[in-house]
Amino acid sequence: MKAFNFLTKRAFYINLFIIIALVIIIIEAAFFSLNSYTRHGEEIVVPDFVGKNCDSVLQQYADVFHFVMLDSIYAKNLPEGSFFQQDPLPNSKVKKGRNLYYVKVSEAPERVVMPNLRNLSLRQAMVLLKSNGLKVSELEFVEHFAKNAVVEQLFNGDTIEPGSEIIKGSAVKLLVGYGRDDKKTHLPNLLTVKKANVKNLLHEASLNIGEEFFMEYDANEKYRVYKMEPAYDIQTLVTLGSAVNVWYRSENQFDFDSYGRELFKKDSVLSVMKKKKLSDDTIKYVTDSFDYILTHRLFKFDSISKEYDKNLILEKDFFEYIYRDENLDIDSLYFEIYESRIDTNYYYYED
Numbered sequence: 001m002k003a004f005n006f007l008t009k010r011a012f013y014i015n016l017f018i019i020i021a022l023v024i025i026i027i028e029a030a031f032f033s034l035n036s037y038t039r040h041g042e043e044i045v046v047p048d049f050v051g052k053n054c055d056s057v058l059q060q061y062a063d064v065f066h067f068v069m070l071d072s073i074y075a076k077n078l079p080e081g082s083f084f085q086q087d088p089l090p091n092s093k094v095k096k097g098r099n100l101y102y103v104k105v106s107e108a109p110e111r112v113v114m115p116n117l118r119n120l121s122l123r124q125a126m127v128l129l130k131s132n133g134l135k136v137s138e139l140e141f142v143e144h145f146a147k148n149a150v151v152e153q154l155f156n157g158d159t160i161e162p163g164s165e166i167i168k169g170s171a172v173k174l175l176v177g178y179g180r181d182d183k184k185t186h187l188p189n190l191l192t193v194k195k196a197n198v199k200n201l202l203h204e205a206s207l208n209i210g211e212e213f214f215m216e217y218d219a220n221e222k223y224r225v226y227k228m229e230p231a232y233d234i235q236t237l238v239t240l241g242s243a244v245n246v247w248y249r250s251e252n253q254f255d256f257d258s259y260g261r262e263l264f265k266k267d268s269v270l271s272v273m274k275k276k277k278l279s280d281d282t283i284k285y286v287t288d289s290f291d292y293i294l295t296h297r298l299f300k301f302d303s304i305s306k307e308y309d310k311n312l313i314l315e316k317d318f319f320e321y322i323y324r325d326e327n328l329d330i331d332s333l334y335f336e337i338y339e340s341r342i343d344t345n346y347y348y349y350e351d
Contacts, residue, residue, distance in 0.1 A: 046100070048090035049083040054104050057083065065100040072106040074168070080107040109167045114153070116162035122148040122176055126203060129172060136203050137171030141241035147179020148206055148240075176206070176241070184237040187244070191232060192260045195223040195248055202244055210243030218250035226254065234267070255299040258309075262297070266290040269342060276340050282333055289314050 044064065049057050058067050075084055085103040088094055112133050117125040122139070129135060144151050152175040153160055160166065188205045190198055199209045215226065227247035230238060238244075249256075269290070273283050293312045298305040 042096060043093040044096055046086075046088050046090055046092045046094060049086050049102065050090070051078050051082050053079070053082055054102070055081065064096055065098060068099050068101045070101050070103055072104040074106045074109040078105045080105055111165045112168045114155075114160050114162055114164045114166050114172075117150045117153045117172075117174065118162075119146075120150050122150060122174070122206060123204065125150045125174060126200075133168040134166065135169070135171050136174060136199075138173045139203060139206065139208055139241050140173065140175050141178050141183070141206070142175050144177025145180055146177045147181060149177045149179075151175040151177055178240060183240050185240050186234070187228075187230060187232050187236050187238055189232045190225045190228045190244070190246060191263055192256045193225045195220060195225070198225060198246060206240045207238065208241060208243045210245040213245070213247045215247060216250040216253050218252055222250045222252055223248040224251050224254075224256050226259075253300070255301055259294075259299050262294060266294070272342055273337075273340070276342070278336060278340060278342075282336050285333060286314075286337070 047061075054069075061067075073084060078084060082105045083102050084105045087101045088098070110133075114134075115128050115132050117128060120128065126136060142151055154173040154175065155166060155170065160172065166172075185206050188201050188207075190201060193201065202209055210229075214223065225246055226249040229245040230236060266287075270283065270287060273286065293314060297309045297312055299309065300306070
């Protein structure tokens with residue numbers, strides 16, 4: 001028991017108290033130092049710097065953030081030398097002294113080097129322009145022995161030489177050769193195509209965009225082609241460089257999926273009729289009937305419109321209605337279709 005005699009001595013308890021007190025003081029000091037270092041509870045809200053002058057912001061907030069510029073780009077909708085993008089985002093809560101990364105609006109548009117397109121095919125020229133951040137504004141066809149070969153490159157009405165600096169995103173006009181053969185080309189089928197792809201598809205087909213009509217109001221990315229002029233037909237040929245007029249509707253208000261299926265059905269039926277060598281009159285009447293249905297169907301998303309569309313079906317009584325004012329032998333016409341075992345029923349597809 002002598003080993004525990006120290007428990008009865010007053011000096012032991014004094015030393016124990018001193019040790020406990022020192023431990024508590026050390027722990028408190030450590031927590032105080034940590035809070036001071038990390039600025040615990042001292043968060044600040046990040047302002048919205050987008051559109052504000054970079055020099056002014058950096059000077060005003062030099063003691064609050066450590067600014068790091070990542071890149072500079074050209075933007076038409078923001079002032080030169082202003083913030084284009086920031087990270088952390090506005091209204092974020094961060095500690096004072098935090099790195100703030102930003103992208104600056106350059107004080108001049110980004111420029112690229114104009115490539116040499118002369119003697120390239122139109123397709124090669126378009127690919128090269130795109131890879132250099134440029135695009136085609138218009139095609140003009142001129143007399144030249146090589147068909148679809150680029151004869152000259154123009155910018156703002158003047159020749160632009162290879163190696164010249166030009167603003168990125170600019171549109172270049174190309175003079176292209178007619179060639180020695182036929183000056184005709186096939187129409188591309190633009191129906192249901194998104195607006196962003198129309199001009200490029202026309203240029204690839206050696207054609208130009210004509211007038212553009214918008215039948216409904218919506219955002220640009222929602223527009224798709226509802227109608228084109230000249231009307232698409234696989235056999236229709238037009239002169240190289242011709243303009244094609246386009247009508248757009250919104251995919252939010254018009255059922256382009258159903259519309260596209262019905263267009264495919266029409267093309268399939270007519271293709272079979274031609275292979276079976278039905279009379280030109282029969283093919284014409286069936287084509288007109290399909291076009292009537294396509295024009296008069298609503299192609300809306302609501303149930304009432306869909307029910308209305310179902311009633312427009314290409315059957316014998318429908319032929320009789322379409323051509324009621326013409327002196328036609330509908331029975332003979334329909335019999336030729338029936339005997340050829342061609343399904344002309346124009347069913348409405350449910351989603």
